[in-house]
Amino acid sequence: MANFGVGMLYLSPMLVLMTVFTFYPIMKTLYYSFFATNAKGEPVLFVGLDNYTDLLASDSFRTSMKSTFLYVLYTVPVGVALALFLAVIASEKLRGIEFFRVIFSSTIGVSVAAGSTIFMFLFHPSVGFLNHALSWFGAEPIKWLTDPHWALFSVAVTSIWMGLGFNFIILLGGLQGIPEDIYESATIDGAGYWTRLFRITLPMVSPSLFFVIIVTVINSFQSFGQIDILTQGGPAESTNLIVYSIFQNAFIHYKFGLASAQAILLFLVVLLVTIVQFKVGEKKVHYQ
Known part of the structure; x- marks a missing residue:
């Protein structure tokens, strides 16, 4: 019992x-989701599950x-695969590879x-580099951020680029943690580069890969800044992701109860996706 008390003290x-910054806000959000609120965010009328049914x-x-x-479908597979590809390249023992890392x-x-x-400047319809590059091949300029068919893709490209550094560092660390003697034994047994890659590298880096996938999925569901800026x-609401919709309902339309219900639904969706x-995925993770 004394040890328990000491542990709780630490x-x-x-x-x-x-409690202050996580548990209390979650419980407060859950409480607000059952109420209609005024412009100050104060609960004025208990509506039960009406906010959820309306949503x-x-x-x-x-x-x-x-x-x-x-x-999420655009950003996660491409972002993780690209980071893994770069990490595999950067893990090679070549002169000057530190610069590329x-x-x-x-x-x-x-x-x-x-x-x-x-990326706002890159996507600019008239002076942006991407449309300028398309003109070299005689292609028509693309309205990257103002065309409903391209806007979500454009924001996804921005997010992939911004998340690349974190994913790369985690995966590179996982690759560098693989013992060299495993590769040496495989080489002696006649295993080629691709055999070593798929039979040794990917299984051994799977814990880091699994972590990166989990974090990238959660971050994708929580994306806000790039949507707000771009x-x-x-x-036509083509990039009105759920977090930005929560922001609009709470701080533009002052429907804090509805926004709270959206936040709870988002929490449940992310929780369900993470559990799945x-x-x-964890069954395919190879722990040393």
């Missing part, structure tokens, strides 16, 4: 911080959820605001 600072019956909410899942990981030091601003949820990932 944990108490973190427990206090988590599920709303075309705007369904569009927002569809856009969110498409965005710095370049590949550099996006981790770029803020969402700075990264979004960079498209503000438009055009652990149930399905």
